[in-house]
Amino acid sequence: MEWLSWFDAADYEFARQVLQRGVAALFFVAFLSSLNQFPALLGERGLLPVPDYLAGFSRLRRPSLFRRHYSDRLLRGVCVTGLVVSALLVAGIPQVGPPWVPLLAFLALWLLYMSIVNVGQAFYGFGWEMLLLEAGFTVAFLGSDQTDPPRTILIMIVWLVFRLEFGAGMIKIRGGREWRDLTALYYHHETQPMPGPLSRQAHLLPKPLHRIEVVGNHAAQLVVPFLLFFPQPVASAAAAVVILTQLWLVASGNFAWLNWIAIVLAFAAVSDPVVHAVFPAVPLDWHGETAPGRETPLWWLVLTLAATGLLLVLSYRPLRNLLSRRQLMNASFNRWQLVNTYGAFGTVTKQRIEIVVAGTLDEDPDESSDWREYGFKGKPGDLRRIPRQWAPYHLRLDWLMWFLPLRTVHEEWFHAFLGKLLEADRQTLRLLRHDPFDGAAPRWVRVRLYHYRFTDRRELRETGNRWMRTLLSEPIGPVSLRRTPGRQR
Template sequence: MDWVSWFEAPEYGFARQVLQRGTAALYFIALLSTLNQFPALLGERGLLPVPRYLAGGRRLLRPTLFRWRYSDRLLRVVCWTGMGIAATLVAGLPQLGPPWVPMVAFLALWLLYMSIVNVGQTFYGFGWEILLLEMGFTVAFLGSDQTPPPRTILILLVWLLFRLEFGAGMIKIRGGSEWRNLTALFYHHETQPMPGPLSRQAHLLPRAFHRMEVLGNHAAQLVVPFFLFAPQPLAGIAAGIVVFTQLWLVGSGNFAWLNWSAIVLAFAAVSDPVAHAVLPFLPLDRQAAAAGGQTPLWWLAVVLAVTVLLLVLSYWPIRNLFSSGQLMNASFNRWRLVNTYGAFGTVTRHRVEIVVEGTLDEEPDAPDTAWREYAFKGKPGDVHALPRQWAPYHLRLDWLMWFLPLRTVHEEWFYAFLHKLLDADQPTLRLLHQDPFDGGRPRWVRASSYLYRFASRAEFRETGERWVRMPLYEDIPPLSLPRRHT
């Protein structure tokens, strides 16, 4: 119909496929991460139990299915249900039906995962949680293969990517001087929360290259995002730059699904002709304009109503972007929609790691006490070990361990973690890479700070160590459980 041609974007059929399937794949990974870690971290017997949180006398202002009752069994039902829905969307099955079918599927994912995030406390306080929620809600209104992609939703997804990139750029410019004097990446690869297998090599690149990295980052986050709204092929080129810079971040670190979310969102600015020019094997047929592919009036009304809602909610993030007190990774409404994003306004210059150890000896302070170190899956520990690539999978315990020396080791969850180690709690031990006591109970545990830095190439050739570490001080002296009397 000519009267809705302004609304329809049939030349973005491939973009819709990537946006829908990519977002669903990220939901699958996020729910898998929750299924594997939530019970030990936040479950009935977790470090910060959700039942205690819900019973704490506070009424939750944000929606969650667990408002009235939480159980680990219900949590697993939520995860498996969400993973099943996400898998069908990755396979493209709901997209074969009328547009309300994928809409309901994505809204279900949004509600299920929001229920988890809203009781996840500090373990779910990361920016990519609310980013995934906003992506899921917005992508829900891209329609199905029976209708052309709605242009307004594509623009809103570009707007989301703009806020993600430009917000991060503004946080950096307003943050530490290291971003303005181009020295931030002298440190970042070494001190980032969870290095990957290539992080050390990236850190050892020449400093001139690191200065160019910072300049490239500023261009990619402060200039390029404006071109995402330009006509094609400029918008597609801008999206390509975003994808390239995000792939560099994927290769040099572990930031859960943050970088992959930006890559998926970038396709909202890539038309089929641009995608075909880069990937000639892609068909140029307009999938959204399949047989019977006209926009029903009811669907037009639904999408326009959602568009108006998201535009109204954009007032607060816009005001925040240009505020001298810019917030980072914040929501302005209870539904986690149209949020503000940003990260690494300042860069840590030294890496301090909390090392957790246990012993079977009776006297923890004796000179010959044999302390054994617990090994984490992603957090640096063993100086010989090559860091692994975990992203887009999210290791929540390891990430929070990075924050401890920046804030305080005297966190409630960390003391709970140490007591779980003393009790040889199996769900907690499964969060680790290696238990030095093979499931047995240590007599004492302690936490100490170490200064870590990447070994130079010469040091690595001589010792085989990828890290050089130096002990600093004992943060938490030896702890023990009360003796059981028989």
């Protein structure tokens, strides 16, 4: 039907391939992260057990398969199912069939992961969780190899990228003064929640380059997003800027899948002719002689336009939020976590305060006791250790540890964590990089706060350390199973 020529975006097949397979790959990472960590953090014997959480509601109002019953076995079943479905989508198998096949596959991922997020409490309270859910729902309507990509859905994905980038930019402009006086990146590379292997080198760049970084960030988040809606090749060029800036963030830190999903979604603005012009090896005709015969069924057109209409209606409150002086960051306006508002780092922490947990086997501990420190996988601890690259994998315990000094160390889950260390709980110890007692239970643990900073080049040569630290306080400890936390020093 000729009147469908605008609706069918035949020259965005490469974009569809990246969007479907990329979002599915990130769902795979998310389910893998949950499979490995959820039971220890939130399971039946976790730090914040889901059964206790559900018991606090007469009825959980957010959609979840665990609303009436939770078990670690059911959680693992949900994760394994999510892993299998996402792997099939990465391989492109559902996309070979009719458009309803990948639609159902992505909606299954959306519902399964939403079930986890909605009982995940503090460990799932980050913007990239709802971002993945919204992306999964929207990408579900991109169709299959039997139809051309629907243009309206591509536009809604571009609208998602706009909200993600422009929302983050406005949060910064309305936030801390450091973003307006261009000094934010004097600190950010050092104080971000989980540094990566190149974070120290980024921190040691000359301060004029840090100021240029901030200017570039403002341009990429406040100006470039508007260009995503322009005709080609301007839209593709704008998407390239988004992709390159996000790759710099990938290289300089660990932000779970936040940067990777922004990269994937930005391809919604990239057309096949532009991709072919830059990379001639990428074909213009993805489906050979079958491409001209592809037609959009009427039922699929109606369904896709209905989904587009739903997303447009739900866009009212996020749009109003973008224009508000009291802009919310990482907020959802409906139970289904669709068309959300995003943003990050409205203010930048000036100093890095790290929690260091240590234990001892001594009966009566004092300063001369043999205190051994627990090692975490992602957060700084060992002064000589180069931070690892974990993203897009998400280390949930390490992330929450960064927030404790900014709020209080006396949070329920953290005291539960100390109790698990005193019990030498195996599933909790598996969340750590290093158990100094090799599975044995310490008699006492304590918590100290340190100021961490990156060493400069001279200090690295002289000491071999990548970090320097200074003791600030001991807010908890020593405590044992016979003695509750609370002793202050």
